[in-house]
Amino acid sequence: MPESTDPVRHREKMQKIKAARDRMMETKTGEKGLIIVHTGAGKGKSSSGFGMIMRCIAHEMPCAVVQFIKGDWTTGEREFLRARFARECTFVVSGEGFTWETQDRDRDIAAARAGWEQAKTLIRDPAIRFVLLDEINIALRYDYLPLDEVLDFLRDEKPPMTHVVLTGRNAKPDLIALADLVTEMTMVKHPFRDGIMAQKGIEF
Amino acid sequence: MPESTDPVRHREKMQKIKAARDRMMETKTGEKGLIIVHTGAGKGKSSSGFGMIMRCIAHEMPCAVVQFIKGDWTTGEREFLRARFARECTFVVSGEGFTWETQDRDRDIAAARAGWEQAKTLIRDPAIRFVLLDEINIALRYDYLPLDEVLDFLRDEKPPMTHVVLTGRNAKPDLIALADLVTEMTMVKHPFRDGIMAQKGIEF
Numbered sequence: 001m002p003e004s005t006d007p008v009r010h011r012e013k014m015q016k017i018k019a020a021r022d023r024m025m026e027t028k029t030g031e032k033g034l035i036i037v038h039t040g041a042g043k044g045k046s047s048s049g050f051g052m053i054m055r056c057i058a059h060e061m062p063c064a065v066v067q068f069i070k071g072d073w074t075t076g077e078r079e080f081l082r083a084r085f086a087r088e089c090t091f092v093v094s095g096e097g098f099t100w101e102t103q104d105r106d107r108d109i110a111a112a113r114a115g116w117e118q119a120k121t122l123i124r125d126p127a128i129r130f131v132l133l134d135e136i137n138i139a140l141r142y143d144y145l146p147l148d149e150v151l152d153f154l155r156d157e158k159p160p161m162t163h164v165v166l167t168g169r170n171a172k173p174d175l176i177a178l179a180d181l182v183t184e185m186t187m188v189k190h191p192f193r194d195g196i197m198a199q200k201g202i203e204f
Numbered sequence: 205m206p207e208s209t210d211p212v213r214h215r216e217k218m219q220k221i222k223a224a225r226d227r228m229m230e231t232k233t234g235e236k237g238l239i240i241v242h243t244g245a246g247k248g249k250s251s252s253g254f255g256m257i258m259r260c261i262a263h264e265m266p267c268a269v270v271q272f273i274k275g276d277w278t279t280g281e282r283e284f285l286r287a288r289f290a291r292e293c294t295f296v297v298s299g300e301g302f303t304w305e306t307q308d309r310d311r312d313i314a315a316a317r318a319g320w321e322q323a324k325t326l327i328r329d330p331a332i333r334f335v336l337l338d339e340i341n342i343a344l345r346y347d348y349l350p351l352d353e354v355l356d357f358l359r360d361e362k363p364p365m366t367h368v369v370l371t372g373r374n375a376k377p378d379l380i381a382l383a384d385l386v387t388e389m390t391m392v393k394h395p396f397r398d399g400i401m402a403q404k405g406i407e408f
Contacts, residue, residue, distance in 0.1 A: 010309040042387040044242060044252035047259070051251030051281070054258050058284030077255070080262030105214045182392035183246040189386040 033129075033162040034180040035154055039137060039171035042185030049132045049167050050077050057088045061129045064090040064122040068115050069135035069168075090128070092118045095135070105144075112144035123158055130163045137168025140175070147172050154178060237333075237366040238384040239358055243341060243375035246389030253336045253371050254281050261292045265333045268294040268326040272319050273339035273372075294332070296322045299339065309348075316348035327362055334367045341372025344379070351376050358382060 038045040049065075056063035067078070081089050094115025095108075116139075123131050139145045151174060158164060166175065176182050242249040253269075260267040271282070285293050298319025299312075320343075327335050343349045355378055362368060370379065380386050 007309050037392075038248060040390070042389075043385065044248050044255075044387050044389065047255035048248035048252035049255070050258060051248075051253070051255035054254060054284070055251070055280050058280035076259050076262035080258070105211055176392065179393060181247065181394055183248050184390040184392050185246075185248065186244070186388040186390055187386075188241075188243075188380065188388050189383060 031161070032180075033158065033160055033164070035158070035178060036163065036165040037137075037171050037176060037179045037182040038165065038167040038185060039169060039176075039182070040184035040186050041169055042187040043190075044185045045167040045169075046134055048183075049134055049165050052130070052165060053081070053089060053132055056130045057085050060088065062088060062090075062127050063130040063132070064092070064125075064128050065132045065134060066092045066115050066119045066122065066136075067095060067134045068112060068139045069095040090122060092122070094118065095139075105142075108139075108142070109144045112139040115139070116145050116150070120153060120157070123153075123162060123164060126159060129161065130165070132165045133167070135168040136166050137171045137175075139168075140172055141168070141170045147174060151175065151178055235365070236384075237362065237364055237368070239362070239382060240367065240369040241341075241375050241380060241383045241386040242369065242371040242389065243373060243380075243386070244388035244390050245373055246391040247394075248389045249371040249373075250338055252387075253338055253369050256334070256369060257285070257293060257336055260334045261289050264292070266292060266294075266331050267334040267336070268296070268329075268332050269336045269338060270296045270319050270323045270326065270340075271299060271338045272316060272343045273299040294326060296326070298322065299343075309346075312343075312346070313348045316343040319343070320349050320354070324357060324361070327357075327366060327368060330363060333365065334369075336369045337371070339372040340370050341375045341379075343372075344376055345372070345374045351378060355379065355382055 038048060053063055053065060065081070078091060078093070081091050092115065094111050115136075119131065119133055119136075122128055136145070136150075140147050140150065154164060155178060166179075171182070242252060257267055257269060269285070282295060282297070285295050296319065298315050319340075323335065323337055323340075326332055340349070340354070344351050344354065358368060359382060370383075375386070
């Protein structure tokens with residue numbers, strides 16, 4: 001449907017939208033640390049997490065990343081954060097690669113456990129305001145970490161003003177139920193279908 | 205469905221997944237500059253764009269951002285990129301705020317046009333490998349920019365190895381048809397519903 005090109009009608013319409021939006025925003029006065037989930041099979045779960053980390057750094061909000069699954073390509077952003085923003089952002093890697101690379105359930109469980117113990121320390125730290133638990137949903141999905149333990153901690157021990165972002169496909173329904181903000185990244189089209197490989201700046 | 209806890213079965217299952225994945229990846233040998241769209245009503249369209257910009261900077265890939273709609277809150281990431289990474293990332297702001305803030309169609313059209321002219325120059329620049337056209341879908345949706353002109357340029361004049369990311373809700377179907385990689389961010393849950401305001405590090 002084409003938008004109206006009449007300037008007076010356009011102005012009236014936009015004034016209405018603005019008034020409705022201003023009224024809506026007036027009711028939004030609360031502040032609290034959010035539990036945020038990025039899930040789905042599409043792109044952008046981790047990259048928007050990293051975008052939020054860069055926002056925190058931009059605002060000089062101390063933040064942290066725990067990477068539960070390292071993945072099988074170099075992550076430029078990890079080296080970059082460690083080299084340039086070690087003071088602003090604590091970066092922990094607990095995973096040793098995707099689970100189909102290690103093929104060793106006990107080692108994966110130990111890595112997930114080590115990551116979660118560090119995650120708890122970082123979330124409890126009153127100086128840190130934002131913690132990204134990257135790909136933790138994979139560890140939860142394969143029962144490398146007990147879901148109830150993670151949910152209980154987020155519910156009962158997370159400081160009220162600390163934001164925690166949990167990413168990865170197949171987020172557990174009980175985590176979605178607990179979360180404040182949940183986004184599903186849906187793949188509409190992917191160039192892997194057309195024989196294009198993972199490329200620098202896009203996938204890693 | 206709980207995953208098998210038997211180590212041998214687990215290993216066999218993971219070996220199968222790895223073998224299938226390795227076969228799939230072997231066929232992915234092409235490299236090309238992608239046309240990427242982030243759309244949908246959910247979060248993460250712009251923040252994953254910024255995450256990709258940070259990846260480019262991490263890889264020392266020269267990149268650029270054209271912001272078509274500035275939004276009505278300060279964007280910490282803009283000041284941060286300009287202050288810290290002006291050499292790596294060219295940052296252009298063409299919009300003057302959401303369209304319901306300006307309420308002036310002619311001014312919005314002029315701003316969108318100015319942004320698009322700069323976008324074309326940046327995309328044509330052989331030194332720049334990645335260009336983020338942030339919220340351009342809003343300008344296209346309101347017909348502030350002719351869709352055909354944008355599609356023709358991307359199809360015919362974009363250098364083959366340059367990636368272009370176009371973000372914003374309501375991406376036009378013809379843009380989705382042209383794109384290589386399209387992700388829809390779907391809102392599953394949003395704290396605005398519960399009276400929580402926009403917060404630093406999350407929304408801006």
